[in-house]
Amino acid sequence: MxxxxxxxxxxxxxxxxxxxxxxxxxxxxxxxxxxxxxxxxxxxxxxxxxxxxxxxxxxxxxxxxxxxxxxxxxxxFPDATPEMLATLTQERDRMTQRIDCLARNRDAIGEYLDAVLALRATPAARAVSPAPPA
Known part of the structure; x- marks a missing residue:
């Protein structure tokens, strides 16, 4: 291509x-x-x-x-330097922290969505919600 x-x-x-x-x-x-x-x-x-x-x-x-x-x-890696190994270790640890943060944020958003969708599914919530425009 x-x-x-x-x-x-x-x-x-x-x-x-x-x-x-x-x-x-x-x-x-x-x-x-x-x-x-x-x-x-x-x-x-x-x-x-x-x-x-x-x-x-x-x-x-x-x-x-x-x-x-x-x-x-x-x-x-015959040419793996101590600097390279330290950089890779640092980057791996930083990625792990980012993954953990993303997973927490994903889970929080999921919980929020579950709560909102569950509330919308209850009859009381439907009765309070305004009717959609005709």
């Missing part, structure tokens, strides 16, 4: 896709006329990269861990 289609399928601006390619996060093949062509698996890769960037990981770390995110997974 060409860059425009990848951009549409991932909701990622073309400029960002070029940047990802420049950083080695995705690979584009060039056609005879110089156009970029992407494999279908680039859609998942771009979504994965965006998620990792949104989580706060820098591109240099993402580039190092991307091979571990492919399946089958082969995790082997």
């Amino acid at each position: 060409r860059i425009g289609e990848l951009s549409e399928r991932t909701a990622t601006p073309r400029r960002l896709l070029r940047y990802y390619e420049e950083q080695g996060l995705i690979i584009a093949h060039r056609t005879a006329n110089g156009y970029r062509r992407y494999d279908d698996n680039c859609v998942d890769r771009v979504i994965q990269v965006r998620g990792l960037l949104d989580a706060g990981l820098p591109t240099r770390i993402i580039k190092q861990i991307l091979p571990c995110l492919d399946k089958p997974r082969t995790i082997y």
Whole structure:
């Protein structure tokens, strides 16, 4: 697929896709006329990269861990530095905190919706509610 289609399928601006390619996060093949062509698996890769960037990981770390995110997974880092390990540990812990917060917020919204919907289902609530316009 060409860059425009990848951009549409991932909701990622073309400029960002070029940047990802420049950083080695995705690979584009060039056609005879110089156009970029992407494999279908680039859609998942771009979504994965965006998620990792949104989580706060820098591109240099993402580039190092991307091979571990492919399946089958082969995790082997001969060049894993103490800095990289500390960064990944910190980011994992930060993601866990965000997940916990999101789960609490989701549960609170669910409880609110359940209460509102239950109240609307009672006959007394229907009697008090104004009639819909005719």
